[in-house]
Amino acid sequence: MAKGGRDRKCEILVINNIAQVGLKRFPPERYAVVKDSKDPWAILVRSQDLHSFEFGPSLRAVGRAGAGVNNIPVPALSKRGIPVFNAPGANANAVKELVLAGMLIAARNLAPALDFVQKQKPAPDLDKKIEEGKKQFAGFELPGHTLGVIGLGKIGSLVADAAIRLGMNVLGFDPHITVEAAWSLPSQVKRANSVDEVFKASHFVTLHVPLVEKTRHLVNTKNIEGFRTGAVLLNFSREGVVADEAVRKGVANGRLKWYVTDFPSADLVGTPGVIALPHLGASTGEAEDNSAVMVVDELRDYLEHGNLQNAVNFPDALMAREAPYRLAIANANVPDMLGRISHTLGKRKINIHNMLNKSKGDMAYTLVDADTPVPADALKELSSLSGVLAVRYLPVDG
Numbered sequence: 131m132a133k134g135g136r137d138r139k140c141e142i143l144v145i146n147n148i149a150q151v152g153l154k155r156f157p158p159e160r161y162a163v164v165k166d167s168k169d170p171w172a173i174l175v176r177s178q179d180l181h182s183f184e185f186g187p188s189l190r191a192v193g194r195a196g197a198g199v200n201n202i203p204v205p206a207l208s209k210r211g212i213p214v215f216n217a218p219g220a221n222a223n224a225v226k227e228l229v230l231a232g233m234l235i236a237a238r239n240l241a242p243a244l245d246f247v248q249k250q251k252p253a254p255d256l257d258k259k260i261e262e263g264k265k266q267f268a269g270f271e272l273p274g275h276t277l278g279v280i281g282l283g284k285i286g287s288l289v290a291d292a293a294i295r296l297g298m299n300v301l302g303f304d305p306h307i308t309v310e311a312a313w314s315l316p317s318q319v320k321r322a323n324s325v326d327e328v329f330k331a332s333h334f335v336t337l338h339v340p341l342v343e344k345t346r347h348l349v350n351t352k353n354i355e356g357f358r359t360g361a362v363l364l365n366f367s368r369e370g371v372v373a374d375e376a377v378r379k380g381v382a383n384g385r386l387k388w389y390v391t392d393f394p395s396a397d398l399v400g401t402p403g404v405i406a407l408p409h410l411g412a413s414t415g416e417a418e419d420n421s422a423v424m425v426v427d428e429l430r431d432y433l434e435h436g437n438l439q440n441a442v443n444f445p446d447a448l449m450a451r452e453a454p455y456r457l458a459i460a461n462a463n464v465p466d467m468l469g470r471i472s473h474t475l476g477k478r479k480i481n482i483h484n485m486l487n488k489s490k491g492d493m494a495y496t497l498v499d500a501d502t503p504v505p506a507d508a509l510k511e512l513s514s515l516s517g518v519l520a521v522r523y524l525p526v527d528g
Contacts (some may be wrong), residue, residue: 133208133387134438134454136180136251138383139159139160139161139162140160140161140162140171140172140434141161141164141167141169141171141172142161142163142164142171142173142174143164143165143166143167143170143172143173143174144163144164144165145165145173145174145175145176145178145180145196145273146175146178146431147176147178147499148166148174148181148194148195148422149183149195149415149418149419149423150418151422151423152419152421152422152423152424152425152426152506153174153422153475154238155423155426155427155430156426156430157195158434160295162292164384164418166185169186169187169188169189170186170188170189171188171189171190171191172189172190172191172192172193172429172433172434172468173185173189173192173193173200174190174193174195174425174426175193175194175201175202176193176194176195176196176198177201178201179201180192180201180203180272181201181202181203183266184213185207185210185212189212190432190433190520190522191213191214191215191429191432191433192211192212192213192215193206193214193215193380193402193425193426193428193429194214194215194217194425195215195217195218195421195422195425195518196216196220196221196274196417196421197218197219197220197221197412198216198340198341198368199214199216199442200226200368200380202214204442204445206207208443208444208493208519209441209519210519210520211460211461211518211520212460212520213426213432213438213441213443213460214441214443215416215429215432215439215441215442216247216425216441217420217421217424217425217427217428217440217441217457218283218284218440219283219284219285220290220420220421220424220425221379221411221421222284222285222411222419222424223288223417224239224411224412224413224414224416224417225285225291225338225411225412225454226285226288226365227288228392228407228411229289229336229364230284230292230293230296230364232364232366232390232405232407233272233293233334233390234272234363234387235405236334236362236364236387236388236390236405237269237270237271237362238267238269238274238407238467239267239268240267240334241332241338241405242267243267244406246260246263246266246267247260250348251365252412255422256512257282260424261269264520269330271324272293272296272298272329273297273335274297274299274302274304275298275299275334276299276300276331276332276333276334277289277290277293277298277299277300277301277303277332277333277334277335277336278296278300278303278322278328278329278332278334278336279293279300279301279302279303279319279328279337279338280302280304280328280335280338280348281304281337281338281339282302282303282312282327282338282369283304283308283311283317284311284314284328284502285310285338285366285502286302286304286311286336286346287314287315287316287336288320288337288368289336290302290316290318292313292325294316294319297383297424299320299485300316300318300319301314301319301320301321301322301327301328301331301332302319302320302321302322302328303321303322303324303325303327303328303417313472314498320377323425325353326356327349329353329356329357329358329361329395330356330357331358331362331373332358332469333358333360333361333362333363333364334361334362334364335357335362335363335364336364336366336494337349337363337364337365337366337367337371337372338366338367339360339367339368339371339491340367340368341367341368341369341370341371342438344367345371346370346371347364347371347372347373347376348371348372349363349371349372349375349377350373350375350376351373351375351379353387354376354377354379354385355374355385356411357380357386358384358385359384359385360384360385360386360387361385361386361387361408362386362387362388362390363377363380363386363388363390364387364390364391364395365389365391365392366391366392366411368393369391369393369395371401371421372389372391374395374397374398377389377398377403377419378397378398378401379402380404381402381404382510385417386403387399387401387403387472388404388405389403389404389405390405390521391404391405391406391407392405392406392407392410393406393409394406394408394409394419402426402489413443424440425473428440428441430450434454434524435451435524436457436458436497436522436524437449437497438458438488438495442491443493443495444460444490444495445488445489445490445494445495446488447488447495447497449484449486449497449499451499451526452484452499453459453483453484453499453500453501454485454498454501454525454526455498455500455501455502455503455504455523455524455525455526456495456497456498456500456523456524456525456526457498457500457512457523457524458495458497458520458521458522458524459471459494459495459496459498459512459518459520459521459522460493460494460495460518460519460521461494461495461496461518461519462492462493462494462515462517462518462519463489463490463491463492463494463520464494464516464517465494467487467494467515467517467518468485468487468496470515471496471498471515472485474508474512474515475498475500475508476510478505478508479502480500480501480504480508481496481500481501481502482499482500483499483500484498484499484500485498485499503525504523509521509523
């Protein structure tokens with residue numbers, strides 16, 4: 131059980147460099163932002179691997195100043211009722227611009243062209259050599275070509291919109307597209323029914339999907355044969371979404387003209403046809419600032435009010451305060467949980483002013499606003515209910 135209270139400041143452990151514009155949003159009278167703590171209330175992280183990290187008993191939340199959470203042991207934290215927040219879309223424009231750069235690098239053969247010039251030695255006939263050599267790097271322009279976008283979230287939608295503005299045709303595929311994403315998607319995007327349809331029809335294919343079991347090796351040695359000859363594959367999503375062996379096969383037989391990726395692989399570095407960047411997707415000052423601000427605001431809203439937004443392991447749950455005493459309960463998604471919570475409070479004559487319950491897969495979350503204080507014995511009983519993972523008491527003066 132975790133109770134609120136201001137007997138000490140909330141310690142926020144910061145791992146990696148998090149933009150100051152975000153960290154300054156923690157009020158110093160309430161929060162202590164530290165770089166070393168054995169038992170923080172919350173952790174802010176970017177790329178540090180936390181799978182072997184020892185989480186203390188006071189931990190209430192983890193925030194990732196970015197989108198991916200592969201470096202965080204989400205299942206283990208879920209069992210303790212600890213939400214893991216991220217910042218989806220905060221780096222979307224930065225990634226979009228890098229995807230556009232990747233398309234242009236491939237279309238105009240800029241990588242080998244730059245290498246050609248760099249290798250020239252100063253000589254009186256340098257201009258002549260460069261003029262003669264440039265013919266081998268002749269490329270093509272983007273208008274009229276088809277871009278296939280797999281994954282139509284924030285980044286995919288921005289890429290699709292930018293490509294349309296450049297005069298390209300856009301074919302999109304996302305079986306799990308949200309209503310919000312669908313509304314923001316340009317109307318000119320043609321809908322595909324499968325990834326294979328995208329591969330077959332597109333001159334460029336760009337991937338914007340999370341790395342989960344279903345998307346691991348989404349591009350593989352079997353379906354690489356479905357690409358049109360001379361296609362360009364762009365992966366600014368996650369390394370494991372594309373199988374290295376598929377890339378080697380694709381560039382060897384000409385199915386792929388270029389593979390442009392933000393995830394250098396030891397098996398592919400130096401391979402002809404592979405352009406690998408050093409994970410630059412979110413490496414802009416603007417993206418780092420946006421990510422830090424977003425995740426700090428999410429952490430504060432959760433720590434102070436129990437609200438959940440952009441927690442990868444819990445549902446969004448936002449409820450305006452209408453009473454001074456709030457309970458935030460993380461629990462397994464099992465039957466009669468609301469009934470048992472209500473009964474525990476009701477037998478103590480605690481009036482429930484408002485209640486919200488949301489679920490996501492095996493996890494559920496309940497917010498309860500009460501008109502009167504919730505005593506310690508009620509908190510203890512709620513914590514002991516089967517299926518309850520964590521209980522937080524958040525009175526307005528706490």
